[in-house]
Amino acid sequence: MKGAQPVVECRGVGVDRGGVRVVTDVDLVVEPGDWVVVVGPNGAGKTSLLHAMAGLIPATGHLSVGGLDPGHAPRRRMARVVALMPQRPVVPEGTSVRELVALGRTPHLRRFGTETAEDREAVERTIDRLELVALADRPALDVSGGELQRVVLARALAQEPQVLLLDEPTSALDIGHQQSVLDLVSEMRLERQLTVIAAMHDLTLAGQYGRRVVLLHRGQVVADATPAEVLQPARLAEVYDARVEVLQRAAGPVVLPVRDPG
Amino acid sequence: MALDLPRVRAVTADARPATRPRLRWTTLGAGVTVCLGAVLVGCLVGPAGLGIRGVLLELLDAIPGVEVDSGLSVTQQAIFWEIRLPRVVLGVLVGATLAAAGTAYQGVFRNPLADPYLLGVSSGAGLGATLGIVAGGAVGPVGIPVLAFVGGLLGVAATYALGSSIGGGRGAVVIILAGVAVGAFFNAIQNFVQQRYDDSLLSVYSWMLGRLSTDGWSDVLIALPYVVVSCGVILLYRRTLDVMAVGDVEAASLGVDPARVRLVLVLTATLGTAAVVSVSGLIGFVGIVVPHAVRLLFGPAHQTLLPLALLFGAAFLVLADVVARTALAPAEVPIGVVTAVVGAPFFLIVLRRHKGTL
Numbered sequence: 105m106k107g108a109q110p111v112v113e114c115r116g117v118g119v120d121r122g123g124v125r126v127v128t129d130v131d132l133v134v135e136p137g138d139w140v141v142v143v144g145p146n147g148a149g150k151t152s153l154l155h156a157m158a159g160l161i162p163a164t165g166h167l168s169v170g171g172l173d174p175g176h177a178p179r180r181r182m183a184r185v186v187a188l189m190p191q192r193p194v195v196p197e198g199t200s201v202r203e204l205v206a207l208g209r210t211p212h213l214r215r216f217g218t219e220t221a222e223d224r225e226a227v228e229r230t231i232d233r234l235e236l237v238a239l240a241d242r243p244a245l246d247v248s249g250g251e252l253q254r255v256v257l258a259r260a261l262a263q264e265p266q267v268l269l270l271d272e273p274t275s276a277l278d279i280g281h282q283q284s285v286l287d288l289v290s291e292m293r294l295e296r297q298l299t300v301i302a303a304m305h306d307l308t309l310a311g312q313y314g315r316r317v318v319l320l321h322r323g324q325v326v327a328d329a330t331p332a333e334v335l336q337p338a339r340l341a342e343v344y345d346a347r348v349e350v351l352q353r354a355a356g357p358v359v360l361p362v363r364d365p366g
Numbered sequence: 367m368a369l370d371l372p373r374v375r376a377v378t379a380d381a382r383p384a385t386r387p388r389l390r391w392t393t394l395g396a397g398v399t400v401c402l403g404a405v406l407v408g409c410l411v412g413p414a415g416l417g418i419r420g421v422l423l424e425l426l427d428a429i430p431g432v433e434v435d436s437g438l439s440v441t442q443q444a445i446f447w448e449i450r451l452p453r454v455v456l457g458v459l460v461g462a463t464l465a466a467a468g469t470a471y472q473g474v475f476r477n478p479l480a481d482p483y484l485l486g487v488s489s490g491a492g493l494g495a496t497l498g499i500v501a502g503g504a505v506g507p508v509g510i511p512v513l514a515f516v517g518g519l520l521g522v523a524a525t526y527a528l529g530s531s532i533g534g535g536r537g538a539v540v541i542i543l544a545g546v547a548v549g550a551f552f553n554a555i556q557n558f559v560q561q562r563y564d565d566s567l568l569s570v571y572s573w574m575l576g577r578l579s580t581d582g583w584s585d586v587l588i589a590l591p592y593v594v595v596s597c598g599v600i601l602l603y604r605r606t607l608d609v610m611a612v613g614d615v616e617a618a619s620l621g622v623d624p625a626r627v628r629l630v631l632v633l634t635a636t637l638g639t640a641a642v643v644s645v646s647g648l649i650g651f652v653g654i655v656v657p658h659a660v661r662l663l664f665g666p667a668h669q670t671l672l673p674l675a676l677l678f679g680a681a682f683l684v685l686a687d688v689v690a691r692t693a694l695a696p697a698e699v700p701i702g703v704v705t706a707v708v709g710a711p712f713f714l715i716v717l718r719r720h721k722g723t724l
Contacts (some may be wrong), residue, residue: 145597183621198666211621
């Protein structure tokens with residue numbers, strides 16, 4: 105993929121929320137098919153950066169995603185290029201899993217139209233692929249946290265995007281479900297040549313799944329390289345104000361919290 | 367796109383239900399039947415007995431090219447065409463519009479308690495229409511819905527601004543409280559205006575309690591264009607309303623502009639509400655009773671919910687009017703009283719059902 109036209113390009117991107125600058129002067133170029141993990145302490149600007157890429161909040165500077173300017177492109181066009189898997193999905197009462205996944209077809213429908221046979225087929229294929237067939241007719245409120253993340257991933261995939269934005273996709277899950285959701289994202293990335301940009305809290309998982317790690321601190325990029333280069337104990341100690349040890353393993357660096365001996 | 371996935375298992379298309387339970391013809395047929403049944407009851411019940419045979423033949427006779435003798439006398443024909451039928455048709459328009467507006471407000475505000483009456487829209491429209499009535503010839507019958515529209519918009523804007531500025535995390539209930547306060551405020555001004563111009567007090571008073579006129583087709587003709595536009599636009603947005611249910615951030619990420627949808631639908635629903643308030647006064651709770659009953663029976667997908675809410679709203683109001691006409695015959699109970707008697711307890715049920723989420 106080297107040398108291909110970048111699918112995401114941020115140059116000097118800034119985001120203000122409520123008069124406070126939460127993202128400052130971010131430069132980030134992402135090649136198609138890459139998996140970039142954005143890490144950083146709470147309030148570092150991870151979610152704001154993802155939302156700016158999806159055009160959900162206004163941003164300053166130069167921002168281009170899939171050839172579109174997220175701040176100005178029509179919402180429908182934007183949603184055919186970028187899909188967002190939210191941190192805490194809103195699940196309406198009485199909506200079935202299938203109906204929730206079908207909402208992903210929204211940007212592909214004619215204006216004021218409803219699903220065509222083709223749309224329904226795309227939804228069924230995605231439901232099948234993510235092994236949600238048994239859940240499809242259940243109310244989405246009744247499924248477990250891990251299942252709900254798969255449902256929301258299915259909805260994002262039904263959008264047929266080029267870029268998949270994940271906002272802490274595993275923060276509500278136990279360790280097994282964290283792995284199964286990330287494995288699934290990894291498979292779908294390869295199958296559909298998706299570009300994945302994920303904000304994550306768990307640094308070990310970030311290092312194992314991301315091909316590239318971007319460390320945000322107070323809205324600025326303080327490191328952007330391979331997991332092994334970014335996840336250095338001294339840097340993490342400074343940015344997170346934490347005591348950590350980093351073990352190098354074949355699967356990637358393991359970030360270990362260390363209790364204060366005193 | 368790369369949809370031909372290697373791991374897809376063989377799927378037989380007919381072995382599974384459709385992606386989205388689309389509006390089935392049987393469901394729609396049931397709704398139409400209920401609505402027509404209510405219309406027939408509305409045409410039949412009244413002090414002058416017309417008889418089901420006479421009414422049906424009279425309707426058949428009205429079809430161009432069909433000539434039958436209904437057996438109704440000239441007086442009975444006049445009662446049917448100039449009193450009974452226009453009143454029932456007005457009931458259909460008012461009921462369908464209030465139910466559609468309620469569904470739209472509930473959808474865009476994501477608030478199960480939203481209703482034209484509880485959001486202060488009806489009271490604002492009532493004040494606007496009252497000012498139009500006391501102004502008399504200066505605005506005329508066509509100007510009254512316009513003033514009602516302005517009043518209704520002021521009502522919903524004030525409610526929304528007040529509710530969201532103090533709402534915090536308890537938005538849904540606070541917005542309704544704000545709506546009740548705004549409604550009371552508009553009602554107070556409206557009462558004041560009424561007292562100041564007591565020459566027109568009686569007509570305004572009976573109108574404010576909600577009533578369907580027996581005055582020929584003029585009210586139907588005034589309301590009809592607004593009702594058609596309002597219900598038509600709301601129906602166009604039926605799938606967009608399903609997207610709005612997942613919240614502004616997710617709706618935007620799915621390709622919908624939530625602020626624009628909210629603006630268009632609030633304008634449209636308020637226009638329809640204002641038009642029906644102008645001709646029928648303040649009729650509360652239709653917008654909350656009907657959509658919730660349909661949701662309980664057929665689920666929340668607007669594809670089914672909206673058409674059925676229109677049909678059942680029409681049926682509900684026509685039947686409520688039958689009760690209003692007959693409960694204390696020959697006197698009439700204001701129809702707003704009838705809908706409130708049914709609607710207020712229903713409102714409490716809705717409140718209870720949503721107690722965990724409000």
